[in-house]
Amino acid sequence: MSDATENTPEDASADASASTALREEAAKLDAADGLAGRREAFVLEDEKGERVVYLDGNSLGALPRSVPARVADVVEREWGRLRIRSWTESGWWTAPERVGDLIAPIVGAAPGRIVAGDSTSVNVLKAVVAAIRMAREDNPARTDLLVDATTFPTDGYIAASAARLTGAAVRAIPAEGIPGSVGPRTAAVLVNHVDYRTGELHDLPGITAAAHEAGAYTVWDLCHSAGALPVGLDEHGVDLAVGCTYKYLNGGPGAPAYLYVRRGLQPRFDSPLPGWHSHADPFGMSHEYEPADGAQRGRVGTPDILSMLALEEALKVWDGVDMAAVRAKSLALTDFFLRCVGSYVPAGRVESVTPAEHARRGSQIALRCADAGEVMAELVARGVVGDFRRPDVLRFGFTPLYTSFADAELAARVLGEVLAERDA
Amino acid sequence: MSDATENTPEDASADASASTALREEAAKLDAADGLAGRREAFVLEDEKGERVVYLDGNSLGALPRSVPARVADVVEREWGRLRIRSWTESGWWTAPERVGDLIAPIVGAAPGRIVAGDSTSVNVLKAVVAAIRMAREDNPARTDLLVDATTFPTDGYIAASAARLTGAAVRAIPAEGIPGSVGPRTAAVLVNHVDYRTGELHDLPGITAAAHEAGAYTVWDLCHSAGALPVGLDEHGVDLAVGCTYKYLNGGPGAPAYLYVRRGLQPRFDSPLPGWHSHADPFGMSHEYEPADGAQRGRVGTPDILSMLALEEALKVWDGVDMAAVRAKSLALTDFFLRCVGSYVPAGRVESVTPAEHARRGSQIALRCADAGEVMAELVARGVVGDFRRPDVLRFGFTPLYTSFADAELAARVLGEVLAERDA
Structure with missing residues (x-):
């Protein structure tokens, strides 16, 4: 040059x-x-x-x-030769929780809190609707959803949809102003941990503590922080979090996103997407929905197995980091x-x-x-x-x-x- | 033996x-x-x-x-060597509509009506919420969502969620009874084209016509019919349809599902999942959501590219069938x-x-x-x-x-x- x-x-x-x-x-x-x-x-x-x-x-x-060889084996042997048997024999059924447990240490979560699947946008809907529902259950007067004003656009669009579907109201607030804006009407706050455009890191411990002080729930979008810095989800008492896996986690284009639900809130997690994979007995094929316990409750339909297992392999590079x-x-x-x-x-x-x-x-x-x-x-x-x-x-x-x-x-x-x- | x-x-x-x-x-x-x-x-x-x-x-x-070689190329060259360039150079961005157009002739749709992505369950939520919204717009008294009584469970769970989120009420009706049950209070009907358990084929033309006669919208789940028999979505005036691609369409485990919206309804399609990939100008990064025209409006977040392109390759076996x-x-x-x-x-x-x-x-x-x-x-x-x-x-x-x-x-x-x- x-x-x-x-x-x-x-x-x-x-x-x-x-x-x-x-x-x-x-x-x-x-x-x-x-x-x-x-x-x-x-x-x-x-x-x-x-x-x-x-x-x-x-x-x-x-x-x-190491990903290409793993993907080739998934396609040629697990799908091609074993076909339907792979749901059990190759562990496809349990992959979303297994992958969640590989993501967990990277974002400071214990095993059993994270499940992988769907896109970030879809997980934002799950998390925000669930957060609003929990807040309403605590106190029906909690009607506001605070969203950081410079959010990645899709979070804002989905937040507006979640608010429309639950009768809440969105207020756009600069992230640094959220601690001063949460109050008795706040149901939940949705914040991007790192701003996608400027790279600004928002104060996850402080905002989370302020929201909790006000009785509100927090939803953190970790897309631009997971894999780049310690997040400390469990340590800081974050309620719900979502993130993608194709950035710092190297899962591949459009790899499955993930959803974190704090242990104590898992039994209250009330999803707007109660698909059969989150049922307590999926193969019972009951017409009554009975949600599974734990992270599985965040699942929806059949997960994208090729992408899921590529991601599982990709996450091995984090071992010991x-x-x-x-x-x-x-x-x-x-x-x-x-x-x-x-x-x-x-x-x-x-x-x-x-x-x-x-x-x-x-x-x-x-x-x-x-x-x-x-x-x-x-x-x-x-x-x-x-x-x-x-x-x-x-x-x-x-x-x-x-x-x-x-x-x-x-x-x-x-x-x-x-x-x-x-x-x- | x-x-x-x-x-x-x-x-x-x-x-x-x-x-x-x-x-x-x-x-x-x-x-x-x-x-x-x-x-x-x-x-x-x-x-x-x-x-x-x-x-x-x-x-x-x-x-x-032919799928393994295509997947290997996607992983090793498109992701591995071109990385971010592949969103444009390898056509990743437009894959959901391209794949939709490959599914279209199999289910009797013209190009531009179908988009691939997300799971069937997620697409059921999009379709049912959108159908209820259109019906309400026509007439606010339309509050009922009719669901075939032997539906695959996830459709029923998601229908119940859609009803809860929109203030509608679910009524379970045997498919053959739907034409006699639709009326001025019916917003939409959700029917499985083929019953997953018994293999019974439901009367798509008849139920669709009866629903339309009553002013209601139809959502068909094609999981067990697409690729097994002619569906005739356009011919029979179906309003919305969803289906998976991992059964008769051979797209692979958890391959992306798809969403069909009738041409005339596309401008009215109002998604509960307005992610940035369905924005009219996704890279404008605007905080105001402005939906794209056409099938793209059914997109949400970043699609699973590995699974999407495996599916695209798999659909080539239908050429000339x-x-x-x-x-x-x-x-x-x-x-x-x-x-x-x-x-x-x-x-x-x-x-x-x-x-x-x-x-x-x-x-x-x-x-x-x-x-x-x-x-x-x-x-x-x-x-x-x-x-x-x-x-x-x-x-x-x-x-x-x-x-x-x-x-x-x-x-x-x-x-x-x-x-x-x-x-x-």
Whole structure:
């Protein structure tokens, strides 16, 4: 990749020296990285076998190398040869709870609280309707559903639908304002743990405690935090949570989402989607619905087995991973990336909209950039893959299991080159 | 496989002669079968490579031989190498409508009416809530949801949930009684096209016409008819329909379900699950929900891509298949199987609960048998795979694309042997 060409020789020399220092620093950081070995578990090349700097794992996680063989076995042997027998012999029936128990340690939950299946949107409906129902049962005057104002759109749409279906009212409140807004009329709050656009980390313990203080239920959307930082669902007493598995959990495109219900609330979980897989005796084929106990109560219909078992295999890369180490690396990566951007990109050309404060930062950096769409297209063409969010945001996701410090340095350097060429 | 041993020599000789005649007849029927060639498209052996008589395709369809290579490519190249680029470059984004258009001719729909995704249960909720909303919009006095009394349980549970969420009331009515029960208070009717247990085919044209005459909307569950017989959704003016794809459509375990909305109703389709994939401008990330036009409006969140594309590949076996020929073969198979059962099984030992009349028969035969659970276990052990539905039903599904008349004869013969041994 070329250096910028419009600088004076002195500038170029200073630039080269700064670049050399950052590359050396990246190499040292990578050498000292306790998670560096996990990178080998993933496919990170493109279709021509060339290295890609993949900073879009917050949209679609990379392929764990062990997944193709597992999927092939599921298709060819379990489906192809055993067919219907696999529901029992290959453990298909119990896969949603088994996968839930693999997700559990990543988000700080004990076994038996999480079930995998359906999409995030569908799980938002289950969780929000169930939360409103519990609040109403406590006190019929609880009619408000508070939703963080910068929510990922689908959560807002589904929240509005849940409110319409239950006679509740949605109020959009900035996440930091929720503790001051919860009150005796609040049924539930729905908050994105990390903002999909800015990467801002919302205060899960604080908001949860404030909601509980007011007698309301919490529903957390973990799509942009699970696998990137410790969540502590059990520890912080979160009531319900949902998340996808195709971002930091690397489950594959459209992999099943999941639903967490706090242990003490499981017997009260009253789903708007009471399908036969959540029945206490599914094969009794009774016309009376009797919900199963535990996490199974969150199931609906027949789960997507191919995707479910691909996800199960993908989750094996988390075995033995310490989420505190993941968080430490994530923050180090985003800090380092911001320093590299500061060095390679002229001041004012891009502006980070991700909080600088560690306590408020997820695992991505979002840079506001006037020509973000064209800049991202050019970055992708040069093997640096982030994504573009309208109207003007460059989004770079840092996935601690496979992003290296060298990736971060190279991405910033190429960004600097692209911007220099565009501005020349 | 042994013959029954308790017969006299004369009986055994008569039995052997009847058996020879039936086997010869099966061979002739197979030789004359225009669909016989499709059988080669499926894997029908067990894990040891041995022939299986697979009569459970009405529960989980067999694996089409071309699916494993397609799935491997999706996993290894589209996900593994292209990653996020595949949403556009590999056509992931448009797969739900593309797959819907492949299902369309099988159920008698024009392109643009069907979208694939989510489970059948989730699609029942979408369809029933939308139907009730349309009826209410026509006339707020329409408060009743009629559900066929022998419905597959999940449809009943979800119907009850839909009614609870919309303030409607469920009435369970035998399917044949629905035309006489619809009236000015009826909002919608939810009917299983083919009864999952008995295999009874319900009168889709007649019930739909009666509902329309009364001003009500129809929701048909096609799980046990799609791919087994012509459905004629457009022709009969069905309003909404749902179905799974893992039975006669061979999409794989838990493959995405689908939703049909009649063309004229698409602009009125008001989903309880308005996820971002059904937004008119999904990447606009607007906080205001504006539904997309057409089939896309039935989408919710990110679809399960691995399962979706396995299904897309599996549907290729339908290319050029005439549904009238499928129906003719299905009826011939079930007729022949019943004759073979009549020949091999002592009178009264089992009783068919599937209607003898062709117009009322789907593509399975359900035999009431006191010791059905143990009998089916023994059949499976001998390579004849049907299934058992509590308390006393042996279910045999006939999938015209890969079931042969020889399969039907052998299944009945082995059933006769098993019963003879048990009764010896």
